[in-house]
Amino acid sequence: MPGSKILASAHYLPTDIVTNDDLSQIIDTNDTWIQSHTGIKTRHISLQGENTSDLATKAALLALKDTNLTANDIDVIIVTTFTPDGLAPSTAALVQRNLNAKKAWAYDIMTACAGFVFGLSTADKFIRSGAYKNILVIAAEVNSKMMDFSDRTSTVFFGDGAGAVILTADDNDTGVVVGEELHTIGNPDVVHSGRIAPLKELSATNYPKTDAFSQMGHDVFDEVTTLIPKHITDFLASKQLTPHDVDYFIPHQANLRLIEYIANALNEPLEKFSTNIVRNGNTSSAGIAIGFDELNHAVNLLGKKVLLTGFGAGFTYGSVLLEF
Missing domain, CATH: 3.40.47.10 (Thiolase/Chalcone synthase)
Known part of the structure; x- marks a missing residue:
């Protein structure tokens, strides 16, 4: 039975950075309160029209770039997200299309902030089954689109971003x-x-x-x-x-x-x-x-x-x- 190893990892963050002072211009809050209660100084916010599938795709491409694989070598794409592009099709299906990963089947896991842990666990099982060799696990969120910007108790916490890993089968190892x-x-x-x-x-x-x-x-x-x-x-x-x-x-x-x-x-x-x-x-x-x-x-x-x-x-x- 093969184990799984992590072949590559990558992450992508939107280019727009929003500071606590920026938020204080639209919300009744301030930098001192945010830092003392959360430790947060800045966050990346998707203000250029990038949705969750876009962030996920960019993280996936960066991960693939660090390997000898192409998108056609990927068997399964799992996207963990609390903020999908929509209910259907899945965000993972949109990533599959964006990557032109024609051999891969794809689906989302929605376990909120625990998603990446659940995604890794699931991908590891698929590899251990012996049926799949290369699996792309992506955690991607555009939290900003789901925020009520009049609710300072929630909005000040969140940012947008994506991370990806590629798991591959290793017949000579028990796995990571x-x-x-x-x-x-x-x-x-x-x-x-x-x-x-x-x-x-x-x-x-x-x-x-x-x-x-x-x-x-x-x-x-x-x-x-x-x-x-x-x-x-x-x-x-x-x-x-x-x-x-x-x-x-x-x-x-x-x-x-x-x-x-x-x-x-x-x-x-x-x-x-x-x-x-x-x-x-x-x-x-x-x-x-x-x-x-x-x-x-x-x-x-x-x-x-x-x-x-x-x-x-x-x-x-x-x-x-x-x-x-």
Whole structure:
């Protein structure tokens, strides 16, 4: 049975950078409040007409560029996104078209900010089945299009971006994914976005409408601080490991203060945590993918253990342990 290895990674960010001062021109907020509560200084916002599939395609092309593969060598395309171009066709199908990846079948995974972890887990299973050789996993988000810009409690957090990895089958190795643990707790109210209300009567004026992103910030903080440190500790213990055995942590880039809390709860230095939220904001599922690519290009991961932990709406959370 083949294992999966990561052949390449890449990420793409829109060119427009929005500072906290920029936001203060349209929202009742300020740089001091945003930095003290979130740690965020800037975020990339798609202001040039780029949708989620466009960001995903650009990240995928950058990843392919670092390999000897062409788009026709890709068997499966998985896009994890909380902000698809639309309900149908899938964002992954649009990426497949953009890449002209004629052999690939494609679909989306929607587990909000935990998406990239779930996407990696899924792709690894497909490769281990022996049926597929090369799989493109992309996490892409245009959060800005789903924001209510009068809601300062949510809007100041988010940015846009995409990250991609190419997994390939390795018949001579057990694979880079050495463990995982995934969870879902059905809770539709703490974080939600894009709700579409059902009809209450027949009317010629009926037209589908979606709601903007909304979150109950204090409840999110309570859920994460209660569940995630214990989840990480218990998951690692099931592998006869402790947090100290992990070389690098790549958590969901929700809020720098949350990441600091998790690091402290695990009694691990913040230097072991890959963070990009200060300059990118919360890019939902893309944050972990971007963080992995940055780490992958910054250090030699050979022999290292890397823990990816996502958590988000659903409430959905989980971890994937990689060993190179």
